[in-house]
Amino acid sequence: MNKKKWFAVVLAGMLALTALAGCSSKQETLNLYSWADNFDMDMIKQFESENNVKVNYAIFANNEELLAKLKAGGANYDLIQPSDYMVASMIKQDLLEPLDLNQIPNFQYAADRFKNPEFDPGNKYSITYTWGVTGIAYNKKYVKETPASWSDLWKEEYKGKVLLLDDNREIIGMALKKAGKSNSSQAEADIHAAADDLRKLVPSVLAFDTDNIKQKMIAEEGWIGTVWSGDAAVIAAENPDVAYVVPEEGGTIWSDNYAIPKGTKNKELAQKFINFMLDPENSAKNYESIGYSNPIVKAKEFHSKEYLDNPMINLSEDELKRTEWLIDVGKHLQLYDRLWTELKSGR
Amino acid sequence: MKRSFGIIAPVVLWLTVFLVVPMVAVIAVSFMQRDELGNVVYSFTLDNYARFFDPLYLGIYWDTLWLSVLTTAICLLLSYPLAYYISNASPNRQKLWLILITVPFWINFLIRTYAWVLLLRTQGVVNNALIDIGLIQEPLQMLYTKGAVLLGMVYTFIPYMVLPIYVALEQMDNRLLDAASDLGATRWKSFWHITLPQTKSGIMTGSVLVFITTAGMFVVTDILGGAKAQMLSNIIQNQFLGARDWPYGSALSVLFVLSSLIIIGLFNRALRSSYEASKEARV
Amino acid sequence: MKAAGKGKQHPLLAFHSALLILFIYVPVLMIVIYSFNDSRINSNWSGFTLKWYGSLFDNRQVMEALGNSLTIAVISTVVSTVFGTMAALALRRMASRKKKGVIGLLYLPIIVPDIIMGLSLLVLFSQFQVPLGKLTVIIAHITFSISYVYVIVSSRLANMGKQLEEAASDLGASPWQTFRFVTLPSIWPGVLAGAIMAFTLSIDDFMISFFVAGPNSTTLPIYIYGLVKRGISPEINALCTLMIIVSVALIVLAQWLLNRGNGNERSSMLPF
Numbered sequence: 068m069n070k071k072k073w074f075a076v077v078l079a080g081m082l083a084l085t086a087l088a089g090c091s092s093k094q095e096t097l098n099l100y101s102w103a104d105n106f107d108m109d110m111i112k113q114f115e116s117e118n119n120v121k122v123n124y125a126i127f128a129n130n131e132e133l134l135a136k137l138k139a140g141g142a143n144y145d146l147i148q149p150s151d152y153m154v155a156s157m158i159k160q161d162l163l164e165p166l167d168l169n170q171i172p173n174f175q176y177a178a179d180r181f182k183n184p185e186f187d188p189g190n191k192y193s194i195t196y197t198w199g200v201t202g203i204a205y206n207k208k209y210v211k212e213t214p215a216s217w218s219d220l221w222k223e224e225y226k227g228k229v230l231l232l233d234d235n236r237e238i239i240g241m242a243l244k245k246a247g248k249s250n251s252s253q254a255e256a257d258i259h260a261a262a263d264d265l266r267k268l269v270p271s272v273l274a275f276d277t278d279n280i281k282q283k284m285i286a287e288e289g290w291i292g293t294v295w296s297g298d299a300a301v302i303a304a305e306n307p308d309v310a311y312v313v314p315e316e317g318g319t320i321w322s323d324n325y326a327i328p329k330g331t332k333n334k335e336l337a338q339k340f341i342n343f344m345l346d347p348e349n350s351a352k353n354y355e356s357i358g359y360s361n362p363i364v365k366a367k368e369f370h371s372k373e374y375l376d377n378p379m380i381n382l383s384e385d386e387l388k389r390t391e392w393l394i395d396v397g398k399h400l401q402l403y404d405r406l407w408t409e410l411k412s413g414r
Numbered sequence: 415m416k417r418s419f420g421i422i423a424p425v426v427l428w429l430t431v432f433l434v435v436p437m438v439a440v441i442a443v444s445f446m447q448r449d450e451l452g453n454v455v456y457s458f459t460l461d462n463y464a465r466f467f468d469p470l471y472l473g474i475y476w477d478t479l480w481l482s483v484l485t486t487a488i489c490l491l492l493s494y495p496l497a498y499y500i501s502n503a504s505p506n507r508q509k510l511w512l513i514l515i516t517v518p519f520w521i522n523f524l525i526r527t528y529a530w531v532l533l534l535r536t537q538g539v540v541n542n543a544l545i546d547i548g549l550i551q552e553p554l555q556m557l558y559t560k561g562a563v564l565l566g567m568v569y570t571f572i573p574y575m576v577l578p579i580y581v582a583l584e585q586m587d588n589r590l591l592d593a594a595s596d597l598g599a600t601r602w603k604s605f606w607h608i609t610l611p612q613t614k615s616g617i618m619t620g621s622v623l624v625f626i627t628t629a630g631m632f633v634v635t636d637i638l639g640g641a642k643a644q645m646l647s648n649i650i651q652n653q654f655l656g657a658r659d660w661p662y663g664s665a666l667s668v669l670f671v672l673s674s675l676i677i678i679g680l681f682n683r684a685l686r687s688s689y690e691a692s693k694e695a696r697v
Numbered sequence: 698m699k700a701a702g703k704g705k706q707h708p709l710l711a712f713h714s715a716l717l718i719l720f721i722y723v724p725v726l727m728i729v730i731y732s733f734n735d736s737r738i739n740s741n742w743s744g745f746t747l748k749w750y751g752s753l754f755d756n757r758q759v760m761e762a763l764g765n766s767l768t769i770a771v772i773s774t775v776v777s778t779v780f781g782t783m784a785a786l787a788l789r790r791m792a793s794r795k796k797k798g799v800i801g802l803l804y805l806p807i808i809v810p811d812i813i814m815g816l817s818l819l820v821l822f823s824q825f826q827v828p829l830g831k832l833t834v835i836i837a838h839i840t841f842s843i844s845y846v847y848v849i850v851s852s853r854l855a856n857m858g859k860q861l862e863e864a865a866s867d868l869g870a871s872p873w874q875t876f877r878f879v880t881l882p883s884i885w886p887g888v889l890a891g892a893i894m895a896f897t898l899s900i901d902d903f904m905i906s907f908f909v910a911g912p913n914s915t916t917l918p919i920y921i922y923g924l925v926k927r928g929i930s931p932e933i934n935a936l937c938t939l940m941i942i943v944s945v946a947l948i949v950l951a952q953w954l955l956n957r958g959n960g961n962e963r964s965s966m967l968p969f
Contacts, residue, residue: 098912103923108757123912124758126923131655136908139816140823143912160451227555233641235656274558274640278925279531282740288535288557301928305738397450404657405470412477412644414470422787422799425780425843429802432840436817437809492717499714502706506952508886512893513948514718518725519897520944521937522921525929529724532731539727572721573897577890581853584886601707615855619848623807630810650810667813674808675801682800 095120097336100127100144102323105196106344107356114343120336137162137328145333146340151322152236152393154193155186159395163192164327170338173345176365181322185392194341197297197359198322200382200390201237202313204284204294204302217245217314220291226271230283230292233275235407236393237319238265241293244316244391251394255402262406269410284309295321297359300379311379317389322362437671444664452658462665471649471666478646481560482628485567489624490617492568493575497616498609500576501583512580516573523570527637530566531557534638558640566634571627575620582616583609622681626674646670725941732934740928749935758920759936766917769831769906770899773838778892780839781846785887786880789854806841807848814841815908822909829911837909838899845898846891853887 103126111122125144127133130153137147138160149157157163168174174182174194181195203214209228212219220229231238240250242261252258273289281298283289285305294302299311325341327334343349351369354361360380367375375381396403444462447455465471500511518526533539534556541553556562586609594604632647641648650670653663735744753759784803788796806814818837819829827833861883865875881888903918910919921933 096912100912102926103920104927125910125912125915126920127907128922128925129655131658132907134658135654135816136819139819139908143829156451160453233636272640272642274642276636276641279528279637279928281738281928282531285738285740286535286537288537301738305736305740305743400452400657401659404652404659408474408644408649408652409470411641412470412474413642414473419787419791421783422791425784425787426799426802428780429805429840429843432818432821432836433805433809433814434802436814436821437805439820440813440817495710495713496717499706499710509889510948510952512890513945515721516893516897517941517944517948518721520900520940521725521728522918522933523901523903524918524921524925525728525933525937526724528929529727529731532727533724569720569724572717573894577894578849578852581849581887581890582856585853585856585883612856615852619852623845623848626807630808647810651812654812654816664813667810670810671805671808675804678804678808 095333095336096123097121097333097340098123098125098143098145099340100125100133100146101148102126103128105148105323105357107353109356110344110349110353113349114340117343118336118339122340134162144328145331146337147326147328148196148323149193149326151184151186151324152395154324154326155395157326158187158192162329164329164331164334165191166194166327166341167334167338170335171342171345173342173347173363176345176347176363178362178364180387181362184322185394187324193324193326194345195322195324195362196344197354198320198362199296199298199360200313200386201232201241201293201295201319201321202299202311202386203291204299204309204311205291206284206287206306207308207310208287209290213310214291214312215315217241217316219314220293221268221271225291228273228288228290229268229271230280230289230294231268231272231275232280232293232295233277235403236396238293239403239406240319240393244314244318247316250319250391251396253396253399255399258399258402258406262410265410269413275411296379296382300358300377303379313382313386313389315389317391319393320387320390321393440664441668443661444668446661448659448661452660454660459661462662463669465662466666466669471646474644474649475646477643478629481564481567481643481645482625484564485571485628486621486625488564488568489571489575490621493572493620494579494617497576497579497583500580501586508580508584512577515576519570519573523633524637526569527566527634530562530569530638534562557638558642560639560643563635563639563643566638567628567631570631570634571624574623574627578619578623579613579616582613582619586612618681618684622678625677629670629674728934729938729941732931732938734931734934737930738928749931750939753932753935753939756932758915759917759932761913762915762917762920763936765831765834765914766900769834769838769914769916770896773835773842773899774892774896776835777839777842777895778846778888781843781891781895782850782884782888784843784847785850785854785884786876788851803844803847806844811902811904812908815905818905819908829909829914831911831914833909833911834906834914834916837905838902841902841905842895842898845894846888849891849894850884850887853884857883 097120099122101124106124111124114120115122127136130150133147133149134153134157137157154163168190171194174190177195181198183189184195187193203217203219205214210225214220239258239261242265243252243257244250246257246261246264248254248257248261274283276283280289280292280294281302284292284294284302287306294311296311299309302309303311327337331337344353345363347363347365348369350361350363351366354366355371355374358380361370443454445458445460447457447459447461449455496515500508503511531538535541536553536555536557540556541550544550545553590608591604594608599607629645630647632645632651635641635643635645635648646666650663650666653659653666731742732749733745733747734742735746736742784799788799791799815837818833818840822829822833862875862879865879866872870878901918903922906916907919907922910916921929924930924933
C-alpha cells in the first residue's frame, strides 16, 4: 500500500514538474529548427525585441535526421533550414508550405544565381540562406604541386593522407565529375564505373568524414581532401598553409535554405524572420559573425574588406561557372548507397 | 504470487505501451516496400529479409560480432580486478570509487571520444611524448584503425562491466573465504573455486550489457575509425537516414534484435547451468 | 555489516586499479586542458585563455540545454530505478514460464537499436498527438533505463537466499516491513549501481532524445551533436570541466557530512 502511495506521489510530482516546464509566457513564439550556431545570437535577440516575440531555437545535426523527424510527424516547427537536395525531396513529399514572396521583399537583393534554383523553380518553397562549393583543400607543406584536377587525389605520394567527405552523393558525384559526367548521373553503367574508380582511391583514404574534416586538415592529419569552401575558409584561418581550389572538372555547389514546414501556425512570423535576416545590413552583421557566404548582393557595402577579400567565402565567377547542383536521383539512391557501403567497408 | 504480479504489472504495461506496440509497427514495416521517395508502401514482401543474406551485409554482421566479442573480453579482463579491489575497500570508500569511475561518463560521449582524437592523432600527445623520449622517430598512425575503434569501445563500456561485477562481489559471503584460508587454501585457489563461481551472475550481466551495447554503437567507428569500418548499427542508421529505406532498416533491426535475444538466452542458460553446478558442488 | 574479514589488498591489484583509473581520467584531463584553449574550433593549441568560462554563462542555449538535461535525467532516474527494482523483485517470485516472457521484454530496450526506438516512439507520440517536449523525452528515457536497473538489481538477487525474508515474515513482520528492513538493505548496492547507470545513460543519450524532443526540450547531447558541423567550441569543454568539479565536490561534501554525523551504519544506507 505504502509503496503504491509513494509511487503516486513521484508520478504526480513528475507531471507537475513537466507542466511547469511547459508553461511559458503568452508571448508569440517562433519555433526555429536549424543547424547549431547557424545565426548570430545578437541578431536573434534584436528580432525578438523589435517584434516582442520569443525565438525557440532547436537543433538538428543533418538533413536526413530533419527529414526523418518531419516524416514521422514531429512537425511543430515554424521554420527549418534544409539543404538544396533536401528541399527538392521535401517538396516532392509535400512537406513544405509555399512561401508568400510578397511578404519577403528583401529577397530582391539576393544574387541571381540563387533566384529560381533548379531544386525549387520560382522559389516557391525556399530561399537560400548560405551556400558553398565542394573543392580540394590541400596543405602546401606536403602537397608541392598545386592540384588542378580531382585525379590528383589518386596520386601515390598522398597515400594514407587523403580525406573524403562521408557522403555517398558527394563522393560518387565527385568521381562522376572526374569522368566528365553529371554529378547526379542516373546511368547505372556510369555510377558503377565511378565506384570502380573510387575503389582504387580507397586504400589511400585516411578517413571518411564530413563534420570533423576541418580539424583533421588543421592538425595536418590529412594533407589533401574534398572540402566545402566555407569549411576551407575556417581551416585556412587556423592553418595558413592550407589552400583551396575548385578542380578544372568542376565541383558540386550546395546551399542551405529557409523553408516552412506544412501545417505551421506561425507562417507570418516565420516570413517576417526571413525578411529580417535578408535585410542587407542585418545580413552583413549576421554573416560577418558566422563566417559563411552571404547570398545577398546588396550587403557588400556593409561587409568588411577582410570578409569580401576572402577567396573561399566569395568564389570567383570563373569557379562558379564550373559548378553543378546535386539533384534527386530517385530509385538510384539505393545503388549509390550500396556501392558506398561496399567502398567504405572495403568489400 | 498475486502480489508479485501486482508489482510487475505497471512495468509490463509501461513497456508494452512504449516499446512493444512501436516494435510491432516496426515488424510490420519490415515486410513492406518503399517507393522512389523513400515512403513506405503498404504491400507485402520478404525481399528486405532476403537482402540481408548477401555477402556484403553478412560480412559486416560478422565484423560486428567479432568486435563485440573482443570488446567484451577486454572489458572483463580489465574490470574484474578493479571491481574486486573496490569491493574490498571500506564501505564508504566503495561508494567513492564507484562515483569516481562513473563521473567521467557524465561528460558528453562525443567530447570524451574527441579527447581520444587529441591524444592519438599524428601530432597528438602520445606521439609527441614517444618522439620526445626517443622511442620512435616518425609519428605512429594510431587513429582511424581497428585498434583505435577497439580502444574507444573498451573505454566507453568499462562502467557497464565494473558496476554489475562490483554488485556481485560486494555480496560475497566472506565466511566461505575465511573457512577456505583456515583450511589452508591459497589465495589463488580460493579465488578460483569460491569467488569466481559466486560472481558469475555479475560477470554474465556485465558481459551481456557490453556485448549488446557494443554491437549497437556506431559513433565510435566514425570518429576513431575514420568511418572505414562499418558496423551493423551504421548500416541500420543509414537505412533510416541516408538511404531512406525504412523497410530494409526495420528488417535489419528485427534480425539484430532476434539474434541478440538468442545470444542473451545462451548466456542465461550458461549462467543457470553453472550456477546449479556450483550449488551442487557446495552441497 | 561486513567490513570486517576483508583480506589485505594485493599490491598488484592496487596498481592495476590505479592504472585503470588513470586510463579513465586521461581523456578527462585533455578535456580540462583544452577548455583553456584560445582557438574556437578547438583543434590545435593556440594559447591560454579563460574567456570560455565567462562566455559559457552568457550562452543562453547551453544553459537551457543543461537545465533540460538535468531535469530529464533526475526524473527519469528516480522513476526507472523504482520500476526496475520492482520488476527485479517481482520476477524473483514468478513462475518460470511467465518469467521468460517478461525477462525478454525487460531486455528489449537494451537490444533495440537506438534509432528504431527513437523513430518508433516518435511515430507513436504523433499518432496519439502527444505534444513533443520534456515529457516525451522523460518517457523515452524511463523506457530504456528500466532495463539497465532491472538487469543490475536482478544480478544482485540471483545469489540472494530467501531465508532472511522468510524468517522476518515468520516473526510477524508485514510485507512492507520485510521489504524496508530486510530486502532493501541487502539489495541496496544493486539499486544504487542501477541508479548511477540510469543517470549516466540519460545524461548522455542523443539518438532517442533527438527524435522525441520538441521545440523547447533541446538536451545537452542534442546541442553538442548539432555543434559538430561547425566545430565544438571550448565552451563545451569548460562546461564539462565545471560539471566534473561540481559533481565530485558534491559527492565529497556529502561523504564528509555523513562521516561526521552518525557512524557507518547510517551511511551505508544512503547513496553517498
